[in-house]
Amino acid sequence: MENEQPYQEISQAPRLDWQVNGRGYYGDFGGAFIPEMLHPNVEELRNRYRSILEDSGFQEEFAGLLRDYVGRPSPLYEARRLSEKYGARIFLKREDLNHTGAHKINNTVGQILLARRLGKTRIIAETGAGQHGVATATVCALMNMECVVYMGAVDMARQAPNVARMEMLGAKVVPVQSGSRTLKDATNEAIRDWINHPLDTHYIIGSVVGPHPYPDLVARFQSVISREIRNQLEERTGQPNPDWLVACVGGGSNAAGTFYHYLDIPSVKLVGVEAAGKGIHSGASAASTVLGRPGIIHGSRTLLMQTPDGQITEPYSISAGLDYPGIGPLHAALFQSGRATYLQATDAEALEAAFELTRLEGIIPALEPAHALAKLKSLSFHPDEVVVVCLSGRGDKDLETYIRNLPEKLKTESKSPGKP
Amino acid sequence: MNRIDQLFCEKDQRVLSVYFTAGYPRLNDTFLVLEGLQESGADLVEVGIPFSDPIADGPVIQESGSRALSQGMTLELLFSQLRDCRRSIRIPILLMGYLNPVLQYGMEPFLRRCVETGIDGVILPDLPLEEYEIQYRKLFQDQGIYLVFMITPETSPERIRAMDRATGGFLYLVSSSSTTGKEKDLGRQFSYFDRVARMGLSHPLVAGFGIRNQKDFREACKHIQGVVIGTAFIEALSGSEDPRQATADFISGILGPSTPAGSKSK
Ligand SMILES: Cc1ncc(COP(=O)(O)O)c(C=O)c1O
Numbered sequence: 175m176e177n178e179q180p181y182q183e184i185s186q187a188p189r190l191d192w193q194v195n196g197r198g199y200y201g202d203f204g205g206a207f208i209p210e211m212l213h214p215n216v217e218e219l220r221n222r223y224r225s226i227l228e229d230s231g232f233q234e235e236f237a238g239l240l241r242d243y244v245g246r247p248s249p250l251y252e253a254r255r256l257s258e259k260y261g262a263r264i265f266l267k268r269e270d271l272n273h274t275g276a277h278k279i280n281n282t283v284g285q286i287l288l289a290r291r292l293g294k295t296r297i298i299a300e301t302g303a304g305q306h307g308v309a310t311a312t313v314c315a316l317m318n319m320e321c322v323v324y325m326g327a328v329d330m331a332r333q334a335p336n337v338a339r340m341e342m343l344g345a346k347v348v349p350v351q352s353g354s355r356t357l358k359d360a361t362n363e364a365i366r367d368w369i370n371h372p373l374d375t376h377y378i379i380g381s382v383v384g385p386h387p388y389p390d391l392v393a394r395f396q397s398v399i400s401r402e403i404r405n406q407l408e409e410r411t412g413q414p415n416p417d418w419l420v421a422c423v424g425g426g427s428n429a430a431g432t433f434y435h436y437l438d439i440p441s442v443k444l445v446g447v448e449a450a451g452k453g454i455h456s457g458a459s460a461a462s463t464v465l466g467r468p469g470i471i472h473g474s475r476t477l478l479m480q481t482p483d484g485q486i487t488e489p490y491s492i493s494a495g496l497d498y499p500g501i502g503p504l505h506a507a508l509f510q511s512g513r514a515t516y517l518q519a520t521d522a523e524a525l526e527a528a529f530e531l532t533r534l535e536g537i538i539p540a541l542e543p544a545h546a547l548a549k550l551k552s553l554s555f556h557p558d559e560v561v562v563v564c565l566s567g568r569g570d571k572d573l574e575t576y577i578r579n580l581p582e583k584l585k586t587e588s589k590s591p592g593k594p
Numbered sequence: 595m596n597r598i599d600q601l602f603c604e605k606d607q608r609v610l611s612v613y614f615t616a617g618y619p620r621l622n623d624t625f626l627v628l629e630g631l632q633e634s635g636a637d638l639v640e641v642g643i644p645f646s647d648p649i650a651d652g653p654v655i656q657e658s659g660s661r662a663l664s665q666g667m668t669l670e671l672l673f674s675q676l677r678d679c680r681r682s683i684r685i686p687i688l689l690m691g692y693l694n695p696v697l698q699y700g701m702e703p704f705l706r707r708c709v710e711t712g713i714d715g716v717i718l719p720d721l722p723l724e725e726y727e728i729q730y731r732k733l734f735q736d737q738g739i740y741l742v743f744m745i746t747p748e749t750s751p752e753r754i755r756a757m758d759r760a761t762g763g764f765l766y767l768v769s770s771s772s773t774t775g776k777e778k779d780l781g782r783q784f785s786y787f788d789r790v791a792r793m794g795l796s797h798p799l800v801a802g803f804g805i806r807n808q809k810d811f812r813e814a815c816k817h818i819q820g821v822v823i824g825t826a827f828i829e830a831l832s833g834s835e836d837p838r839q840a841t842a843d844f845i846s847g848i849l850g851p852s853t854p855a856g857s858k859s860k
Contacts (some may be wrong), residue, residue: 209720209744211746352656366649469698484669485645
């Protein structure tokens with residue numbers, strides 16, 4: 175195990191198949207398809223990230239911040255009414271209770287410590303829902319570093335409260351007007367910034383995407399999620415392994431973190447849930463495993479939504495955090511091998527699931543993990559099976575969308591949740 | 595002999611290469627602009643294959659690419675626009691673009707179409723040296739198409755030598771670590787040009803990214819064999835009703851009326 179953890183550890187590293195090889199590949203997927211202008215930056219990161227992450231001083235500082243600043247370990251909550259409804263023991267991994275309201279902060283804390291050790295003074299990031307931008311702006315305030323966040327103009331409008339939070343934290347939020355003006359375009363702009371500021375700047379990428387070593391780096395920082403799940407389940411059920419793990423997939427970082435320590439344990443069924451938008455084949459979705467073909471996006475070979483001519487397709491989802499036309503290369507490999515199953519939830523299903531969780535458990539989830547919750551109805555559980563759903567973030571940022579979509583029909587339905 | 599080698603055999607200074615985006619300003623201007631460039635004295639052209647997500651390009655080239663795409667530009671269409679180009683075009687032609695559209699076309703079919711069309715070389719900024727050597731070098735060599743590599747001021751001497759061994763035709767010096775169209779202080783690049791020039795590499799050096807006018811062209815060519823102009827040319831095309839005239843005016847502005855193309859004077 176590389177980055178040692180603050181908690182009691184059952185030492186069992188994932189099998190080598192699910193670790194990147196020397197060239198940054200998970201099977202056929204990954205790599206580092208970057209212009210030469212980025213080579214020095216990416217190579218420096220590649221050469222140094224493992225030794226920095228393995229350094230005990232780094233681990234101590236990282237663990238300390240996760241505990242005292244982020245509030246980890248995040249609770250593993252057994253959702254009794256939800257369990258009753260779906261006929262299994264359903265636990266929610268409460269990443270929504272982290273400081274700043276999502277799992278994104280696990281990665282930004284790790285990366286800002288890494289950036290400091292690389293001697294960088296300026297931080298850039300892309301953001302979709304704004305959660306990663308807020309998490310980045312937060313750690314930059316903490317470490318007194320300059321912070322520039324690129325955000326699609328469309329996302330700035332639909333996630334306005336997060337824009338205000340980033341600015342209050344001292345970040346400069348740059349509206350991106352190119353392409354579909356969402357996450358993919360914000361990522362392009364962040365990469366361009368990095369090309370133009372190669373020496374002083376570290377790019378804190380927000381998911382398990384981008385050129386090697388980012389997918390591995392981010393997965394390692396997010397792997398705190400599955401490490402805690404193991405310990406918490408052991409304590410609660412006497413067994414560290416669940417039967418099912420369910421997580422939403424935009425780029426795939428909360429899912430990678432949720433799956434990480436279980437990749438190697440075949441009895442644990444892994445389910446990733448992508449955004450189907452208005453329907454998988456409606457022309458307005460972000461269902462990369464169904465609609466994607468192998469291609470290159472943001473420096474990585476992965477499954478990618480694209481035209482026959484190789485132009486990257488504009489994705490769509492009601493949730494800004496899942497609105498990405500690809501998935502991280504680890505997920506492409508898990509999908510291709512069949513190790514994990516990928517399902518798709520529509521906007522309407524996600525909204526319904528969000529309202530349901532709110533009324534059943536008194537938890538308003540973010541729209542992204544609402545997609546994961548939405549597929550509980552499609553999985554067939556045995557009553558004594560243990561299911562862990564990663565509740566990757568809280569719904570504050572989505573309140574406006576929820577209020578706009580609160581029809582009478584849903585209100586009454588969610589008051590009587592019992593289903594045959 | 596590859597036309598690029600031929601060019602540098604005949605002319606080893608003040609080589610002018612010009613980049614433009616295929617399908618721009620209008621969808622069917624590609625050949626018109628190409629012909630205009632040859633007539634007005636460009637030595638080499640780089641035809642840009644538009645891509646939805648051009649991460650190494652600044653706003654001007656991005657905008658030209660999205661306009662071309664919205665007008666219906668595709669790689670297949672580009673090959674058909676250039677199908678008969680070798681009836682009149684003698685100067686070397688490179689295609690420049692991002693890897694994904696090429697991979698979707700298929701690297702091997704792509705290279706075969708390049709040969710059929712009379713393309714001499716390809717520039718793919720997001721295909722790094724390592725991936726090229728492992729996956730594609732043999733395909734390029736089998737078809738006799740050159741892949742031109744880029745180096746930056748931060749590229750180490752060992753890596754520059756490795757690229758000199760792998761590149762075809764010339765080495766492309768990116769004049770600063772920046773996306774296309776950034777105006778940089780060119781003077782500061784000259785020590786880097788000189789440093790690379792003194793390495794005794796086996797390929798000629800051509801510098802790009804940030805060269806805009808006759809002065810830049812002449813100054814840069816005191817240090818290396820040639821330059822590429824892209825953004826400034828796209829800007830000239832974008833404001834014009836008559837791409838052929840705009841091309842002639844732009845190139846004569848770079849070469850200068852008193853300095854005919856091919857002049858050996860320094
Ligand atoms: C709460 C939440 N969950 C999930 C995601 C999707 O990202 P990933 O797939 O990397 O976990 C986001 C992205 O913004 C998010 O804010």
